[in-house]
Amino acid sequence: MLTLGAAAQSNSIKGNVVDTSGQPVIGASVLVKGTMNGTNTDINGNFSLNNVPANGTLEVTFIGFKTVETIAVPSQTFFNITMEEDSATLDEVVVVGYGVQKKSDVTGALTRVDSETLNTKPVMNAFEALQGKAAGVDITSNQRPGEIGDIRIRGNRSLNASNKPLYVVDGVPLSAGGIETLNPRDIESIDILKDASSTAIYGSRGANGVVLVTTKRGKTGQFNLNYSGTVTVENIKDLQPAMSASDMITFVRWAK
Known part of the structure; x- marks a missing residue:
């Protein structure tokens, strides 16, 4: 004015x-x-x-x-x-343990990763898609095909007990496993709760942090069909070949 x-x-x-x-x-x-x-x-x-x-x-x-x-x-x-105040970012809705809240009303420490960030590069699972995308979250990958690494939210909390976070997909806590079985392109967003105030709703299960996954769902409007595919080939390389029966007999004879 x-x-x-x-x-x-x-x-x-x-x-x-x-x-x-x-x-x-x-x-x-x-x-x-x-x-x-x-x-x-x-x-x-x-x-x-x-x-x-x-x-x-x-x-x-x-x-x-x-x-x-x-x-x-x-x-x-x-x-x-x-x-005039620009309240667009303050009105952004984020997922917390007890539903959804405006970002301006959340006092706990959380990190949000949206679907666009998750799909910036082709990956095999949602676990790899999250690697390097969230501050305070350390993800170490396993180089063996078919196996995943470990995720630590703000470091290890115990020497003997489990340090894995609690995974919650669309409001349902997972009793076993993580998010490695989810297709990264089916995920709308991932919210990582990192402190006690954010994880209090889950009790002791959220002691190592909580990974909240929101999957995509139908929306009102015109029907759209999108397709995206990637192909990955992995081979296990054993640099130390095993002995045959003949080689083993020869080795034992030489050892004597």
Whole structure:
């Protein structure tokens, strides 16, 4: 929202930046678009700029607010600018142990990996797709075909007991196994709960962290069919061949 101030022909302008409640926005960036000519608002939300070209575009930005652009017409020397909060990221819905919540309302430590991130490279299972995608989650892969590695959330918690996290798929905890049997392309998102406040709903089962998997499901709208396939070939290489019966007899004779 802009209010026309005193009319005067000048290339020096002043203004004030406030939020929707009328409070000054301190430290907002005011820049003449396409140039390096800019400044920041002071403690009262005021700013001043010199050498502003006629009909130049003023761009006002601040973290958590929507960008405001306005034309610096020659007849206007003072600008009252109101910035609106950008709540798009704060309204993002994430999965927690007791359902779903807005990201802004979650106080626990969690990491979210969406389907686009999971499918950036071809992998054999969801376990490998998650590798290197979540902070605080250490995944070590097993090089033998048909076997998987280990996942540790914030390191090992016990020397003798299991350190595996609890896997929950669409709200159902898995009593055995992990997510290696799931097709990565069938997963909508994976939320990893890493602290006590987030895992309290699962009791002692969530002591090593919780991996919440949400699979894709039908949506309203036009029918779409997508196909994607990969082929992987693996061979077990034994660098130490076994002895035959004849070789074993010869070896025993030589040993004597």
